[in-house]
Amino acid sequence: MSYFLYIASSLCLVICQTTLLPRLGFAGHFFDLLLPWVIYLAAFRPAQETLFFVLFMGALMDNLSGGPFGLYLICYVWLFIAVRLAASVVRAENPMVMALIIVTAVAFQNALFIMTLGISGAGVQSSSDVIRVVSEQVGWVMLLGPILALGMRGARRLSTRTAKKAPGRPSISNG
Amino acid sequence: MFSKKTVLILAGILLVTVNILLLAITTRRPTSFGIGRAMIAFAAPFQELATRAVNAAETTWRDYLFLVSVSRENQQLRQQLDQAVQGNIQQRELELENSRLRELLGFQRSLPGPAVAAEIIGKDPSAWFKTVIVDKGQLDGLQRGLPAVTSLGVAGQIVEAASHQSRLMLIIDRNSAADALVQRTRARGIVKGTSGNECYLDYVLYEDDVRVGDQVISSGFDGVYPKGLLIGTVTAVNFEGSSFFKEVKIAPAVDFDKIEEVLIILKPPPSPPRVPTDRR
Numbered sequence: 001m002s003y004f005l006y007i008a009s010s011l012c013l014v015i016c017q018t019t020l021l022p023r024l025g026f027a028g029h030f031f032d033l034l035l036p037w038v039i040y041l042a043a044f045r046p047a048q049e050t051l052f053f054v055l056f057m058g059a060l061m062d063n064l065s066g067g068p069f070g071l072y073l074i075c076y077v078w079l080f081i082a083v084r085l086a087a088s089v090v091r092a093e094n095p096m097v098m099a100l101i102i103v104t105a106v107a108f109q110n111a112l113f114i115m116t117l118g119i120s121g122a123g124v125q126s127s128s129d130v131i132r133v134v135s136e137q138v139g140w141v142m143l144l145g146p147i148l149a150l151g152m153r154g155a156r157r158l159s160t161r162t163a164k165k166a167p168g169r170p171s172i173s174n175g
Numbered sequence: 176m177f178s179k180k181t182v183l184i185l186a187g188i189l190l191v192t193v194n195i196l197l198l199a200i201t202t203r204r205p206t207s208f209g210i211g212r213a214m215i216a217f218a219a220p221f222q223e224l225a226t227r228a229v230n231a232a233e234t235t236w237r238d239y240l241f242l243v244s245v246s247r248e249n250q251q252l253r254q255q256l257d258q259a260v261q262g263n264i265q266q267r268e269l270e271l272e273n274s275r276l277r278e279l280l281g282f283q284r285s286l287p288g289p290a291v292a293a294e295i296i297g298k299d300p301s302a303w304f305k306t307v308i309v310d311k312g313q314l315d316g317l318q319r320g321l322p323a324v325t326s327l328g329v330a331g332q333i334v335e336a337a338s339h340q341s342r343l344m345l346i347i348d349r350n351s352a353a354d355a356l357v358q359r360t361r362a363r364g365i366v367k368g369t370s371g372n373e374c375y376l377d378y379v380l381y382e383d384d385v386r387v388g389d390q391v392i393s394s395g396f397d398g399v400y401p402k403g404l405l406i407g408t409v410t411a412v413n414f415e416g417s418s419f420f421k422e423v424k425i426a427p428a429v430d431f432d433k434i435e436e437v438l439i440i441l442k443p444p445p446s447p448p449r450v451p452t453d454r455r
Contacts, residue, residue, distance in 0.1 A: 018297035018308070029302040066299050066306030066334070066348055113303045117349070129371045133302045 006041075006053045010060070013037060018064060029136040031106045034061060036148045038076050039105055042083035043092040044156045054080050071116055075109050082108075093156060098149035106141045110134045190280045253350040273401075279438055281327040288442030289402045291315050293323070295435055296340070303368050305348035307331075309437065316441050320399060325439040328405035328428030329353065329393055345431055346406065347374055354397035355406055357383070358390045366391065366406050368426065372432070376423035385412050385423055401440065414423060 013033040021030050034057055041050040058073030065072060083092075083101060090097050114130065177185075276292065283290045293309035311317050313336045323343050324331040331345040344351055347368040355366045355376060362383035364376040379385055389409040395402025407425035414421045 014300065015297075017300050020296040037196065053428065061300055063335075064297065064299070064342075065301045066304030066342070066344055066350065067301055072301075113301065117303060126369070126371070129369075137302070 002049060003053065006045070006050070006128035007056075010034060010037060010053075010057050014060065014064065027140075029133045031137040031141045032061075032109060035079070035105050035109060036102055036152070038079055038157065039083050039098075039101055040152045042080040043087045043101075044152070047084065051080065067113070068116065070096070071113065075112050078112075081107055081109065093153055095146060095149040095153055098152055102145045102148055103138065103141050106137055107134075110137060147152070190201055199344075212237045216323055247289055275436060278326045278437060282324075283438055286324070286438070286440055288323075288440050290438040293341070293343075293439055294376065297435065304350075305345040305368065305431065306334065307343050307345065307434075309341050309343050309439070310339070311439065312337045312341050315340050317439055321439050322400045322443065323439050324400075325429050325434065325437055327430075328407065329400055330429050330434065332399050332433075333439065343437065346429075347372060347427055347431055352397075353400055353406065354390050354394045356357045356394045357385050357409070358392050359386075360384045360389070363394060363396075364369075364391075364423065372427070373410070374425045374427055375418065376409070376425055379421045379423050381414060381419055381421055383421065385409060385421060387412060391425055 003100075017030070017033045021027050021033075038054055038057065041054060054076050055073065058070075058076040059070035061076075062069045085100060086092065092101065110133070157168055186239070257312040261333055266364045272317055279292055283292075291311050291424070293315075295307045297308035298445040299306045306319045307322075319333055319336055319337045323332060329346055331343050331348070333341050334344045335342040335439045346353060346366060347370065349368050349370040351365045351366075351368040352369060355362055357376075357379075360383065362379055366374050367377050368374050376385075376391055386407050391402045391409060393400035393402060393406055405428045407427040409423055410423040410426045412421055413424075
């Protein structure tokens with residue numbers, strides 16, 4: 001059931017990102033919608049349940065993107081690891097902390113992409129384009145980050161309650 | 176003196192007589208004997224109040240019922256209007272699509288080989304790359320390396336073909352490169368994307384005559400794009416004295432923000448004859 005939910009959610013996000021968002025002219029360069037999803041899975045779901053799925057999402061995005069294969073995969077895996085580590089130190093359920101993590105993740109993804117493009121020799125766009133793309137993405141995530149963080153906290157509480165109600169199921173923990 | 180019975184009979188007769196007289200008088204000369212106005216003045220305010228209250232209640236009820244029916248009617252009319260607007264939009268979309276497809280069909284006849292029209296169904300999830308997903312794949316004859324064009328010019332090439340869909344790398348992608356010519360002077364160069372909305376014509380020799388406004392076309396030498404397809408228009412030419420090459424900026428002919436359909440040329444262009452050139 002969880003896997004079905006994960007796959008359905010990520011497909012919805014991917015479709016939204018590749019089909020609907022480009023049609024919204026005002027959206028400009030929107031941030032990667034799967035990032036908050038990866039962060040949520042990393043912070044609040046067991047690793048053994050979600051790691052495979054994170055790999056799947058990375059591969060899916062790599063196949064839909066024109067970038068070198070593995071770029072998204074690497075980005076998601078590193079993000080997954082970093083968020084899990086961060087969640088063991090800070091209280092990820094705090095919306096402020098979570099919003100900060102999401103903003104950092106978007107910045108991290110852009111930095112990784114720019115770095116990879118620079119290293120691969122494909123060349124990076126002009127600095128004005130880079131600034132525009134990154135600032136638009138960071139702007140969007142700063143605007144929506146707190147809402148996403150609150151949503152994540154709600155989802156986390158809901159899933160915890162559901163797990164407690166279901167008899168014979170282990171409760172969800174950060175580990 | 177009189178018995179009680181006699182008094183009652185006399186009183187009855189008197190009352191009847193007075194009534195007859197009163198009726199006879201008032202029938203001939205209508206009058207209220209001064210008490211009419213007082214009674215009216217007393218009762219009228221209450222009557223008015225009651226009447227108004229009843230009227231108000233009646234009006235409210237009638238209006239409410241009326242509004243309910245009007246509201247229903249309004250809703251129905253709105254639905255009809257929405258449907259009409261939606262139908263109008265769909266019709267307009269069909270007209271536009273028809274026009275675009277006619278244009279593509281006309282253009283298809285001028286292409287060197289058979290072509291398949293494909294619709295763009297998804298765009299690259301990343302802002303750093305410019306690829307799109309089209310709704311035709313290997314089963315439609317598509318394979319890696321086939322060129323995609325529109326009636327306006329070169330769009331890109333297929334980089335991955337699945338059974339029913341393919342990934343198309345646009346010429347504005349940073350990984351894209353196409354051999355090109357400046358149409359006016361035949362100066363050669365390589366068109367490279369920037370992943371922005373512009374391209375560069377690289378490796379244009381410093382002595383080549385290239386001006387703003389010149390049209391850049393595919394040369395056919397790369398074995399991907401047929402010769403003579405419009406790529407874009409020169410928008411800027413820069414030259415630093417120390418360099419061998421000019422920096423030529425191109426605005427692509429295709430508006431990649433609005434692109435919806437492309438034609439994939441199935442047969443790769445024939446290899447151009449080996450012509451010795453004194454340029455390179």
